[in-house]
Amino acid sequence: MILGRVIKSTGSWYIVQTEKGAVAARLKGKFKQQDLKLTNPIAVGDLVEIEKEPGQDSVIIKEILPRENYVIRKSTRKQHHSHIIASNIDQALLVITMKNPRTSLGFIDRFLVSTESFRIPALLVVNKMDQLEGEDEEDWLQDIHEIYEPLGYPVLEVSALKDGDLKEKFSPYLQDKSTLIAGHSGVGKSTLLNALIPEALQETKEVSEYSTKGVHTTTFAELFALEAGGDLIDTPGIKEFGILDIEENELSHYFPEMREYLGQCKYNNCRHVNEPGCVILKKLEEGYIHPYRYKNYLNILQEEDTHR
Numbered sequence: 399m400i401l402g403r404v405i406k407s408t409g410s411w412y413i414v415q416t417e418k419g420a421v422a423a424r425l426k427g428k429f430k431q432q433d434l435k436l437t438n439p440i441a442v443g444d445l446v447e448i449e450k451e452p453g454q455d456s457v458i459i460k461e462i463l464p465r466e467n468y469v470i471r472k473s474t475r476k477q478h479h480s481h482i483i484a485s486n487i488d489q490a491l492l493v494i495t496m497k498n499p500r501t502s503l504g505f506i507d508r509f510l511v512s513t514e515s516f517r518i519p520a521l522l523v524v525n526k527m528d529q530l531e532g533e534d535e536e537d538w539l540q541d542i543h544e545i546y547e548p549l550g551y552p553v554l555e556v557s558a559l560k561d562g563d564l565k566e567k568f569s570p571y572l573q574d575k576s577t578l579i580a581g582h583s584g585v586g587k588s589t590l591l592n593a594l595i596p597e598a599l600q601e602t603k604e605v606s607e608y609s610t611k612g613v614h615t616t617t618f619a620e621l622f623a624l625e626a627g628g629d630l631i632d633t634p635g636i637k638e639f640g641i642l643d644i645e646e647n648e649l650s651h652y653f654p655e656m657r658e659y660l661g662q663c664k665y666n667n668c669r670h671v672n673e674p675g676c677v678i679l680k681k682l683e684e685g686y687i688h689p690y691r692y693k694n695y696l697n698i699l700q701e702e703d704t705h706r
């Protein structure tokens with residue numbers, strides 16, 4: 399039995415990196431998934447045990463080791479199913495853009511709730527800075543800095559296509575870590591990855607070509623090693639994150655600015671919506687909690703996915 403990490407998954411076969419190199423492997427039989435309804439039994443980042451099939455050349459995945467963490471999105475094909483984007487990561491890098499396409503604060507907050515639920519550190523990378531123009535766009539950028547930096551999420555501004563110093567700029571953040579790159583389709587995830595790891599040769603495509611057709615350029619997640627140590631996982635663009643298995647009274651734990659006040663409300667089952675003696679509402683009024691963040695808290699709370 400050999401241990402390895404899945405670095406690519408096409409849905410029917412997998413590339414597993416072992417100490418002795420990469421091998422193609424496939425699944426035999428079915429795996430028991432915990433409680434999650436998943437469209438992919440094995441995800442990039444998974445640690446697996448592989449074995450040569452007796453009397454044959456092919457390699458099979460025998461066992462999947464428990465996942466330390468993962469980032470999940472809603473399935474595009476099956477209702478009430480989810481898709482694991484990647485697992486066993488040290489941090490998540492969310493690429494966001496003001497336009498072509500525009501990333502909303504709601505989308506960012508849903509992403510951060512998913513990562514916070516596993517205590518995965520996250521980093522925001524504003525891409526396509528060369529295209530930023532006008533007051534409205536400057537305001538959006540200022541909001542991003544003002545809202546997220548005080549919460550502990552670093553915000554980097556780049557132009558993945560044009561900047562020449564990206565390796566230097568990112569190395570303090572990426573070295574020796576396994577980093578997931580996520581974001582909407584067309585924000586420039588693969589362009590950034592190619593700038594950091596030129597050998598990756600990930601395909602990139604103009605936004606106009608797919609926004610009309612609705613196809614993504616990157617269709618499978620794939621992990622690439624960084625020269626200086628660590629790795630990056632390029633992933634297909636996401637429309638919506640699945641915030642699953644989060645109880646209603648758990649949600650505020652995933653908003654760092656609310657965490658410190660939890661337990662101080664009058665009622666211990668306070669949802670921080672309209673309850674008397676709610677400390678979160680008081681802090682919102684006093685300006686310690688950003689109104690946009692609170693609005694997104696309410697939006698997520700009202701979603702069908704959160705349950706009592």
Ligand SMILES: Nc1nc2c(ncn2[C@@H]2O[C@H](COP(=O)(O)OP(=O)(O)OP(=O)(O)O)[C@@H](O)[C@H]2O)c(=O)[nH]1
Pocket residue numbers: 525526527528529556557558559560581582583584585586587588589590601602603604605613614615616617633634635636
């Ligand atoms: N102007 C400008 N264009 C960029 C920049 N970064 C990426 N692009 C362009 O944006 C388009 C989409 O880039 P991709 O890297 O394919 O985007 P992606 O996020 O990987 O998209 P999916 O694989 O579909 O999820 C391409 O035409 C890139 O050349 C940038 O910094 N500035």
Ligand SMILES: [Mg+2]
Pocket residue numbers: 587588589601602615616632633634635
């Ligand atoms: Mg891509």
Ligand SMILES: [Zn+2]
Pocket residue numbers: 663668669670671673675676677678679
């Ligand atoms: Zn409250």
